[in-house]
Amino acid sequence: MRDLPASIDATLSLLQDGNYVSDRALATTLFLSLKLGRPLFLEGDAGVGKTEIANVLSQTLGRRLVRLQCYEGLDVASAVYEWNYPAQMIEIRLAEAEGVHDRKQLGTDIFSERFLIKRPLLQALEPDASGPPVLLIDELDRTDEPFEAYLLELLADFQVTIPEFETVKAKEPPIVIITSNRTREIHDALKRRCYYHWIGYPDAERELAILNLKVPGAAERLSREIVAFVQSLREQDLFKLPGIAETIDWASALVQLDKLALDPETVNDTLGVLLKYQDDIAKIQGSEAAKLLDQVNSELATAR
């Protein structure tokens, strides 16, 4: 277990230790959110490393990771808590058989912690030996507004009221990371309570650093070419630009194919790893890919 970072530089090196190459802007926001105990709201296109931050934090800080994947119709029963109904039924029958007629007693027996099924949000409020856990609320945009409103309450006080049971309050608030792919706008009221950071695509230098960390098996020249190619691809008019996750996937794929450098044929064959829309693939495949590759190679040659 590690203490929370005391400065922005410490935050940067913390992320670095978790194999996460971050820019200073992100480290600053993260530092503030850790220091002041406010949730961190991360928005950005798919595959730019939003979720990864929570993983890295939990690893490097030695905290438990509690993950809540959001989806449409997410409700209290699957996000916060639920009662174990079959067990409760049996308990009622047993009480009946034993001749217990004290209703109040039965009520407290039935609605006790024994029968409570804890879902992620409640789990995150529980005390943990290694310190408050990292709570990852992933893809919040997939759920609907009522859940968002519920979350507001939770994030304000870090407490959950279970009417039949009691109010559960976290002794120490968890580290909260919220991510969104922006398939809809999150309400301002929620954003206001968080530190907001937009994670964009990295520049060539940072992307190369990421690639060297994540795919150490790739040849130096291959990595450079991959990064330059992906960077120039992001300047094209595509429906979905490739994220860092795609770059890493592509590099791993090329390593598996024992490639040491890019050639037009390989690019065409493996384009499906980078681009996930048929229209985009059709646009780039063939002559456009060859053109981009030529451009990349000449740029790399002049840089050398």
Place this chain on the structure above:
Amino acid sequence: MTMADTGRLPDNIMHFARVLRAAGLPVGPGQVIEAVRAVEVAGIGSRDDLYWTLHAVFVNRRDQRELFDQAFHIFWRNPRILERAMSMLLPTFGAENEAPPPAREANRRLADAMFPKEPGATAEQKPEEETLLDAAFSFSAQEELKTRDFESMSAEEVEQAKKAIAAMRLPIVDVKTRRFKADARGRRVDMRATIRASLRSGGSIIPLRRRSRVCRHPPLVVLCDISGSMSRYSRMFLHFMHAVTNDRDRVSTFVFGTRLTNVTRYLRQKDVDVALGDVSESVQDWSGGTRISRCMHDFNTRWSRRVLGQGAMVILITDGLDREGTENLGFEMERLHKSCRRMLWLNPLLRYEKYEAKAAGARQILPHVDEFRSIHNLESIADLTGSLSRDWPRTEEATATTWGAVA
């Protein structure tokens, strides 16, 4: 300070209240009495005090502030402004060397409220007379207005049509969500409520509690063409869009001519004049050319993923006349169609019985819409209401059933 000391102030407050009422604020006699009392208590030390005292009494919604603010300044401050406002209503003669300053729309409404009987004011500028007209609105007149093309409406009729649109409601059919609510006739058993109810009787009886799915209307996205060819209609459509945006949540509105502008935030303003004023300030391509293809491309790449989530419905209002090349339009429309629940195309040109989608743009759009309707008069907007509230299968679901039938 007693009533006697304040001299003519209560009278003035009463007159001010009447002005506010005429301008559209819901001010009753109770509020007038309250205002007099409030002023008595607060005193009239400064203009600011008076302003906020009256504000506290008369304004109870955010969107009334604009009207109140202007009314206050005209009524209480400077008689000269009053004169100028009056002169704006009088017919201007050639000798006048100074053009009246561009007054905001709300200002005009106020001026109307203050001097309703001013000679020279046109019928359009008299809300009071309009109300009269409304009250006496015969059935046949309404019928005629309903079927009159927006293009051929007089200014006065346009005003009436705007009112009718503002009163319209759009019942979009609700779709099932994955959420549940307590419902005695629901299909599913609500275990939690059941156990609780059972405990109430000591556990010997287990009365079943039920629940059913919550239904909710899907998000709505309106894309409206405001190019030159649509200019006669676009004002009216903006009123329509304003009514829709304020009627429900989860509505996004866009206008496009040569470029796409998101006007959702402006149209959320409750006051229609302020809202439309903001829109016209933010939109730079009024009545210009059309680049549908380009705008649809922008929408697809920049907005579709942000506003078309959760099964949105798209209403496209355009005549399909594109100044630029349309070769990519079909492709963009296909993508748009594939990423929404249902797509409706409203075309004012469809009013001509023999309209055929001959324009290149229209031909490209047509294969990718679920429904193609006309929108050129009040009746067609009202019909739209019926179309939106009808139950229709989701495109994917429809395909799924066909597959099931084959297998």
